Amino acid sequence: MEWNPETLQFLSQCFLHTLSPQPEPRRAAESSLSEAADRPNYGLAVLRLLAEPSVDEQIRQAAAVNFKNHLRTRWAPSNDPNAGPTFSPILHPEKDQIKTLIVSLMLSSSPRIQSQLSEALAVIGKHDFPKSWPTLLPELISNLQKAAQSADYASINGILGTANSIFKKFRYQYKTNDLLLDLKYCLDNFAAPLLEIFLKTASLIDSTVASAGGGSPVTLRPLFESQRLCCRIFYSLNFQELPEFFEDHMREWMGEFKKYLTTSYPSLDSSANELALVDELRAAVCENISLYMEKNEEEFQGYLNDFASAVWSLLTNVSQSSSRDKLAVTAMKFLTTVSTSVHHTLFANEGVIPQICQSIVIPNVQLRDEDEELFEMNYVEFIRRDMEGSDLDTRRRIACELLKGIATHYKKQVTDIVSIQIQNLLSSFATNPSANWKNKDCAIYLVVSLATKKAGGTNVSTDLVDVQTFFTSVIVPELQSQDVNGFPMLKAGALKFFTMFRGQIQKPVAFQLFPDLVRYLGSESNVVHSYAAIRSIN
Incomplete structure (x- = not known):
């Protein structure tokens, strides 16, 4: 043509x-x-x-x-x-x-x-790239340096976005000699310019925020996007192993990472869209420090205490808005990684575990409007997440994973504290069932999610409650409720408990409840009658 x-x-x-x-x-x-x-x-x-x-x-x-x-x-x-x-x-x-x-x-x-x-x-x-396109990286670096001189962040972010795309292969491909050679080529050429633009942008953010009015969102938006892209490239280039350049310059990277987790930006915090940009950067930072915690623990340990404190403080102030889910999940994943490492003693200080449970776990396990909407509007996705375990990146699930992580070394403390929380939630429900039904759902969810599967079998167990007593006092009243359409999420939680702990429920008791299961097959809720069918089959 x-x-x-x-x-x-x-x-x-x-x-x-x-x-x-x-x-x-x-x-x-x-x-x-x-x-x-x-x-x-x-x-x-x-x-x-x-x-x-x-x-x-x-x-x-x-x-x-x-x-x-x-x-x-x-x-x-x-x-x-x-x-x-x-x-x-x-x-x-x-x-x-x-x-x-x-x-x-x-x-x-x-x-x-x-x-x-x-x-x-x-x-x-x-x-x-790179073998059949050797001119690409030099061209990107040359244009990046020119754009940096004129603070042209439209071009800077275009170049960083492209680099982010082509470097992603280092995250997902198997480690081979060819891949490591490609990685070395990229590190030798791009690691230094990446740090240079990262520190330059950090300085611009600092000076802009320090100016009168804290800087306009229009000015700050491309700067935060640039830092987020730098963090994603950092993740790709560090995924296979710790490069020498990044080890030598760890102080510069970690200093800026900590700053983004601990600094507030008032001119961006007032708008949900602008706050989302800050949260995306913070989530990228959390993924980077989680990577270092998992793969470079020895080199990272000098920074661990400060980051654990920063992430903990950040989580206690993250709202329940769905727009902040990614930040909450990545932050909790970092603490979970720390809790199962040799540095778990960070959780041993008096009052730490109760505070984590009260200020981080319980708020993130509580049902939100978004959960109710998913339950009602997309029941297939709800069941897939809830029954099939595809909810690994939800607040509810990762909060429970955090507790499981802490319990690896502090099982009795976690068990005692969560047992008390469960009783408090049930007591709250008893004072006003109609208004506080979500507290009962939270209690059931905690028991189910923290249950452990016995080795070599399908039966699950829990130390949080006596299963038979909990089933009789908490679950049976829901199953025997004459209104099969009332509080459907609570009914679904009760049916899931019945299914999971069926091996520990006395058979005569289970048989007595079979007519109730049949009644729930006629529930208007797709989730409820699906769970009733699952329990009937099992």
């Missing part, structure tokens, strides 16, 4: 019509583009269209998406006959021209087009 005015007109019209609400012109345009995609230099022609400022922004956005998808299917087509339709591959001369143009075009594009081109670049990088 030759690049000329006719080609520009043809492609522009096709991409315009792909946006049409009318099916006929949209299908015709998609068919024309599909045919054109088989011709040599199609991808290069679309890339050149993106560089034409005279073309409408919407048309270029559609073209950018098409270009990204074109590369996904044709840059390195699969030879697997079961993988779907086969596509003609992009030829090497065209590939070389695309690689020559794409970085500069990405950096000069508008944010939406830039994001698509960044993804397209990552597709190329997955197959070609």
Whole structure:
């Protein structure tokens, strides 16, 4: 496909019509583009269209998406006959021209087009970087340094976003000699510029926050996004093993990490959208220190006390809003890792475990409006998380995992404290069942989630309560309730308890409850009648 005015007109019209609400012109345009995609230099022609400022922004956005998808299917087509339709591959001369143009075009594009081109670049990088694209990293570094000099954070974040995408392979691929050679190449070239831009941006954040009014969100937003991307790149480059450069400069990295966990930013805290940006950075920091805790414990131990204190304090102030879930979960995962390590003595001081239980665990195990909405509106997902254990990244589950972690070395203390909490929750429920039903649900959830499976079997056990007594006094009243539709989440929790602890329930008692299980098969709640069916089968 030759690049000329006719080609520009043809492609522009096709991409315009792909946006049409009318099916006929949209299908015709998609068919024309599909045919054109088989011709040599199609991808290069679309890339050149993106560089034409005279073309409408919407048309270029559609073209950018098409270009990204074109590369996904044709840059390195699969030879697997079961993988779907086969596509003609992009030829090497065209590939070389695309690689020559794409970085500069990405950096000069508008944010939406830039994001698509960044993804397209990552597709190329997955197959070609670094061996078949040795100019990419030097080009990115050169542009990063130029952008840093002019504080052009649109370009800086575009470059960091691209680097983040191409470095992700170091997290997920098996450690091989080839992978370690690629990692060494990236570390030798990118580790120093990464630290340089990280510290420069940190200084800009400090000076902006210290200015009158604490800095505007418009000014701070790209700076925080830049730091988040730096943290994600840090995670990728440190995932396989601790690089010498990062060990030598650990003090600089850890100093800034701690600052983001302990500093408040009033100009961003007032808006949920702006606070989410700060939380994303803090969550990335928590993932980095968790990585060091797991893989570089000896080198990290000098910083551990300060970080444990910072994360603990942060968690006690994180609200129950779903927008802050990722931060809460990653922070609790860090404390869980610490609790099972040789540094578990951080939890041995008097009052620490009760405070963690009271201020972190119980608030995060309590039901929220979002949980009720999921229960009612997406029962399949609720059951998948609740029964099948796919809720590992939820606040409720990770809070219980934190308790389990602490119990690894302090089982009696955890058992005594949680048992008291369970009794307090049940007492609260008894004073006003209609208003405090969530407290009873929380008590049941704690018992079920902290139960341990016996080795070599399917039966579970718990030291928190006497199962038979708890079942009789707490679970049976729910199961024998005549209103099968009242407080459905409480009913679901009771049915789950009955299912999990069935091996410890006396058979005559279980048989007496069978008619109640049958009644619950008629419940209006999808979750309740599903749980009743599961228990009936078991």
